[in-house]
Amino acid sequence: MTIRLVLAEDQAMVLGAFAQLLALEPDLDVVATAADGPAALDAVRLHDPDVLVTDVEMPGMSGLDVAAQLRRDGARTRLVIVTTFARSGYLRRALESGVSGYVLKDAPVDQLVDTVRRVHAGQRVVDPALAVAAWDGADPMTDRERDVLRLAADGLPNTDIAARLHLAEGTVRNYLSTVITKLGVRNRIEAANTARDRGWL
Amino acid sequence: MTIRLVLAEDQAMVLGAFAQLLALEPDLDVVATAADGPAALDAVRLHDPDVLVTDVEMPGMSGLDVAAQLRRDGARTRLVIVTTFARSGYLRRALESGVSGYVLKDAPVDQLVDTVRRVHAGQRVVDPALAVAAWDGADPMTDRERDVLRLAADGLPNTDIAARLHLAEGTVRNYLSTVITKLGVRNRIEAANTARDRGWL
DNA sequence: CAGTCGACGTGACATCTGTCAGATCCGGGT
DNA sequence: ACCCGGATCTGACAGATGTCACGTCGACTG
Helix, strand or coil: CCEEEEEECCCHHHHHHHHHHHHCCCCEEEEEEECCHHHHHHHHHHHCCCEEEEECCCCCCCHHHHHHHHHHHCCCCEEEEEECCCCHHHHHHHHHCCCCEEEECCCCHHHHHHHHHHHHCCCCEECHHHHHHCCCCCCCCCHHHHHHHHHHHCCCCHHHHHHHHCCCHHHHHHHHHHHHHHHCCCCHHHHHHHHHHCCCC | CCEEEEEECCCHHHHHHHHHHHHHCCCEEEEEEECCHHHHHHHHHHHCCCEEEEECCCCCCCHHHHHHHHHHHCCCCEEEEEECCCCHHHHHHHHHCCCCEEEECCCCCHHHHHHHHHHHCCCCEECHHHHHHHHHCCCCCCHHHHHHHHHHHCCCCHHHHHHHHCCCHHHHHHHHHHHHHHHCCCCHHHHHHHHHHCCCC
């Protein structure tokens, strides 16, 4: 019995390479590919595949957003996330969204095929290199603090952040101050950089 | 006559996929693969291939550094750069380093194979999507301005930037002000973001 | 040679940012 | 009912950031 796949990845060349690679396996059938999050959702709804293999970083809608949406839809399709960096924040959010497999692009290609098969068989598969580092660094920020930092990372001045979130300017300054303290850095820029590095944004 | 290739790319899974893909072509022979810049250099020196296909972003030594070094070595191997983003700064530096081919990961897979063949035949091949955007947006920053912005982007306060570059603090502020004006943004954070987006950092 | 232009460098001033010391609200425990 | 901790929110103050007017130097031009 063949495993029916949908593949989502924003870089066309990588998407094509993965698709051809997986299609070479006799028990795998790539029924559709998608170049962004919304297209992946559509493809899954249309084809109802056994497994969706998706990248995290994609324009418009991230792989994690797709996962959360499919969970809300009650789709039976199992999810495998393929991503570039070993960010614990991503893994945590992925697991919370009911993702079954989590593979790094740093891993050898065989591992992708292997993971697809095991996930289809009902197992949960997380790259071991990642599983260890997953919980050592939990995000210390509150939701509000993260909201503020996200806007600050885009370069918005406090006044604009305050307006956008319906806060007083002093409040924004205070949230950023708290974040800076929690992350042990010196200013909003370092805060944004380290939070990004750890997948907390 | 087969074309002998070396392939360099830091993400093992993508490297593997590309390698298998290229190996499927009857006229291409992948003689070695490398996971970083120095390994790519060694592989080229050892195997003396017809073409080196390399990523730009790699740990240790970027694909552009490899290109420059091979040029200094006087190697006969032709270079094809494969990269993620359409950054005009990268292309300019690549062409200055004597690179023969420049392909985007956003392009379809066939284009990679095609480019390798045409480069081997002696042609220069630049992704058309990139060639147009290459010179329209030239980096308006001076070297000194870029130095300052780079440090500011890491989150260093003006005092530290001044100390690092042996400048007065006022000078640092002035450079950043100039950069902010040139890029048409509001503060150092937006400046860093847009400069990064355009490959000027 | 005088004039111009751009890169580089600087200090004074106004604005923005980070810190601090609180206030309010809500849920859990005693 | 009471206290406690944490998340949310705020204004006053000190220090960092951005703007401006300015001076120097080297290269290029008429």
